[in-house]
Amino acid sequence: MVKHQNLPILPHHQPRRYGSSDRCIYCGSLDGLTKEHIIPYALGGTWIFPKASCKTCAKITAAFEGQFCRTILGPLRMLYNMPTRRPKERPRHLALKVKYPSSNDWEIAYVDRDICPFLIGLPLYPLPSALTGKQTNEVSGSATREFWLRGGGFWQDRDSHLQWLCNILGAVQVMPMAEVQTDPFCLTLAKIAHAFTAAELGNGGFKPFLTEMVRHRDVSRCSELIGGGRGNEMPSEAVHEIKFDEEAASKGLIVVFVRLLAVLGAPTYSVVSGTTN
């Protein structure tokens, strides 16, 4: 079997370095400032905002970004060998749903990560209500019933890989799994949009909406400020894409389009990061 025949090469993220911030962009502290990666280092992000986060806030953002990168994107990051500060903690095995001839129930098998296919699931939302003016109270916080799903880690075509796994596992059916956690995903989007806005416009250059969400890991305003990802979008040439929504600017709102893994065709999210002063 030929390994990972159609694995696209991930392009490098074009590096960018902003001028230093003079205070923590989340809490305003002047002490112990460290550089901020606008897009997480674990996703190959190379946009640096120097002296932009205090140690307390850096700890908070690193925790939810790490959770997002390890869970939803964990298998994908291993497949592409994306950066990690803890290579020894990478799991050797991934979970796979398996049905054996002896039972009708699905069971979980742990399969070597080099041969285990997986699913990536990113949540899909209506556009943020701050942008549309429409309240969406269907589900609260970061919860949703809809996901963008993509298979990954297939050695060649999906069916022959799954059949091959059935044979070696003695199973009648196998099914790749996705680990979906929406809170850390939305918090990561909020952090990226806020850091990008502060880097581009300066700390005093806008009235921020997202600092409380980030600092307190509070997702209660998610449907108001974060949404999108519904279009069926073509893969981009860039690995990640972050830019301002020029149309929203005419309404006095600052909205950031955040498209992580744009090169794989992942969805674009609209994140309302504040208003113009």
Ligand SMILES: [Zn+2]
């Ligand atoms: Zn801080």
